[in-house]
Amino acid sequence: MSLMRVWLLVGWAVVANGQFPGVCVQNASISKICCQTPPGFTDICAGPSRGVCADIPVHYDVMLNYSTQFLSLNDERFVWPIKFFTKTCYCLGNFYGPGCQHCKLGFYGSDCNLRNQLIRVEYRKQSPQRRQIYQNALNASQTTLTGYEILKSYQMRSAAEVKNLVFSSTTWYGLWAWHLSYAADRRIVSSDSNLSVNPDTAGNGSGFATWRRYFLLWIERVMQQLANDTNLFIPYWDWTADYSCAICSRSAAGNIKAGFLPSKYDVDLCLSKPFYDPTPASRQNESFRACLEGLDQRVRVVLGWNSAEQAMREPAFLNHLAFLDKIFAEWYNRRRPPPTEFPEQMTAPGQSLYSYMIPFLPMATHASMLTATENLGYVYE
Ligand SMILES: *[C@@H]1O[C@H](CO)[C@@H](O)[C@H](O)[C@H]1NC(C)=O
Ligand SMILES: *[C@@H]1O[C@H](CO)[C@@H](O)[C@H](O)[C@H]1NC(C)=O
Ligand SMILES: *[C@@H]1O[C@H](CO)[C@@H](O)[C@H](O)[C@H]1NC(C)=O
Ligand SMILES: *[C@@H]1O[C@H](CO)[C@@H](O)[C@H](O)[C@H]1NC(C)=O
Ligand SMILES: *[C@@H]1O[C@H](CO)[C@@H](O)[C@H](O)[C@H]1NC(C)=O
Ligand SMILES: *[C@@H]1O[C@H](CO)[C@@H](O)[C@H](O)[C@H]1NC(C)=O
Ligand SMILES: *[C@@H]1O[C@H](CO)[C@@H](O)[C@H](O)[C@H]1NC(C)=O
Numbered sequence: 001m002s003l004m005r006v007w008l009l010v011g012w013a014v015v016a017n018g019q020f021p022g023v024c025v026q027n028a029s030i031s032k033i034c035c036q037t038p039p040g041f042t043d044i045c046a047g048p049s050r051g052v053c054a055d056i057p058v059h060y061d062v063m064l065n066y067s068t069q070f071l072s073l074n075d076e077r078f079v080w081p082i083k084f085f086t087k088t089c090y091c092l093g094n095f096y097g098p099g100c101q102h103c104k105l106g107f108y109g110s111d112c113n114l115r116n117q118l119i120r121v122e123y124r125k126q127s128p129q130r131r132q133i134y135q136n137a138l139n140a141s142q143t144t145l146t147g148y149e150i151l152k153s154y155q156m157r158s159a160a161e162v163k164n165l166v167f168s169s170t171t172w173y174g175l176w177a178w179h180l181s182y183a184a185d186r187r188i189v190s191s192d193s194n195l196s197v198n199p200d201t202a203g204n205g206s207g208f209a210t211w212r213r214y215f216l217l218w219i220e221r222v223m224q225q226l227a228n229d230t231n232l233f234i235p236y237w238d239w240t241a242d243y244s245c246a247i248c249s250r251s252a253a254g255n256i257k258a259g260f261l262p263s264k265y266d267v268d269l270c271l272s273k274p275f276y277d278p279t280p281a282s283r284q285n286e287s288f289r290a291c292l293e294g295l296d297q298r299v300r301v302v303l304g305w306n307s308a309e310q311a312m313r314e315p316a317f318l319n320h321l322a323f324l325d326k327i328f329a330e331w332y333n334r335r336r337p338p339p340t341e342f343p344e345q346m347t348a349p350g351q352s353l354y355s356y357m358i359p360f361l362p363m364a365t366h367a368s369m370l371t372a373t374e375n376l377g378y379v380y381e
Helices: 005-008 024-026 068-072 130-142 172-184 208-226 264-271 279-288 288-303 308-313 316-335
Strands: 051-055 087-091 118-120 145-151 167-170 378-380
Touching: 024 051, 051 068, 051 288, 130 172, 130 208, 167 172, 167 279, 172 208, 172 308, 208 288, 264 279, 264 288
Parallel strands: 118 378
Antiparallel strands: 051 087, 145 167
16 A cells, blocks of 8 residues: 555655655556655646656666566566556656655755755764764654655565555665665565576666665755755765774774775775776676775675675764765766766666666666766765
C-alpha cells in the first residue's frame, strides 16, 4: 500500500509538511502513474510552467548480453524504476522533485532562480558555528521521521509481483542507510543463477563515484531543510592527514584495525589515472574509478566498515564519502573527460552512463553527475 512513500521521500520531500499523495500508492500496482499535485499547487506536476506528466524513458543496460533480459529477471531494481512506475513528473527549467515543487541542484528560492554555490570545507577547518549547525542537523536526521516508509525486506519480485510490499517508517538517516544497503544488496539476485554479474548496483563498477555524488547531494539538501539553512554543507574528512579516526563519533575513534589509512601518495596515484573507467577489465589499471574505489575499500577495512550497514552506523562515513567526491572533482577538473568515456555497456546493472541510479527518485542518470561540481551548485575548498 505505501509503496509510493519510498519515491516521495527520495524526492527531497519538504520536511515541514511530510505529506504524500495517497493516489500514487494505489497506482504503483495498477496504472504505474505517479504524477502528483504537490501541496500548495492546483495542477499535476505543479502546473505546465514547472512540469508535465511523462513516460519514463526506459534504458536497458547492455551487460554481458543480458540487456533485454534485465527486465524479466526477478530483481525489482533492474531497469530502474519501471518495475514500479512508468510515468512520473518530468520537470522543466530549474524545477525538480516528485511533483516539480522543489528546485534543481544548485538553485533555491520559491521560483528556483537563485543560485547558491556551496563550499564544502574540511571538517577541521569549519567554524565552530558551522560545526554546530551540521551536528544539530545530523542529530535531527537521526530522530526525525521522514513521514515516508521503506521496504521492510527485499525480495526477488518480477514486474507482476510488485505489490503487497511490507513497509516500515524510518528516520531520514535510516532512509539514507537503507538506500546504500538496498542498492548493494546481493540477496535480491542470489537465486538468479543465470545472472553472472555482480549484483551491487551502486559500486564495484562504473557508477561508484557518480552514485555517491548524488547520494551526498540529496542528503545535504535534506539536512539543509532540517536546519533551515541553505548554506549547510557536508564537510569532508581528509584521512591522508590522519593516523586514526579522530572524527569518528563512536568506538571507531582511534580504532585503526589493520594497516594504515591511504596517504597523499595513494590519492595522487588515482589522480594520475588517464581514464574514468575503461573497459575491458584488463585496463582497470588505467581506471580512475577503480583506483578511487580501492581507496574507499582501504579506509573501510582499516576502520571496520565492512558492510553498508556498518559504515552508516558511523556518521563520519559521510565525511569520508565527501572526501572521495572531492578527489573525483579534482580528477574531473584535471581531465575534463568527454561523457563518452563513461561506459555505456559492460557495466554492472544500473551503472551505465544513461541508466538511472538505483534506487533514487526523482531519477537521475550517472551522466548527470559526470560534470564539474560548479554545475551542481558546490565546490571544495
Ligand atoms: C493514478 O492513475 C490514474 C489512472 O489510472 C491517473 O488518472 C491519476 O492521475 C494517477 N494519480 C497520480 C497521483 O499520478
Ligand atoms: C547477444 O544476444 C544476441 C541475440 O540474443 C545474439 O545474436 C548475440 O550473438 C549475443 N552476443 C553474445 C556476445 O553472446
Ligand atoms: C547529538 O546527539 C548526541 C547523542 O546522540 C549528543 O551527545 C550530542 O550532544 C548531540 N549534539 C547536538 C549538537 O545536539
Ligand atoms: C537459465 O537459462 C536457461 C536457458 O536460457 C533456462 O532454461 C533456465 O530456466 C534459466 N534458469 C533460471 C534460474 O532463470
Ligand atoms: C567486483 O566485481 C568483479 C567483477 O567485475 C568481481 O570479480 C569481484 O569479486 C567483485 N568484488 C566484490 C568485492 O564484489
Ligand atoms: C528559515 O530561515 C528564514 C531566513 O533564514 C526565516 O525567515 C524563516 O523564518 C525560517 N523558518 C523557520 C521555520 O525557522
Ligand atoms: C596497464 O597495464 C598494461 C598492460 O597490462 C600496460 O600496457 C599499461 O601501460 C598499464 N597502464 C598504466 C596506466 O599503468
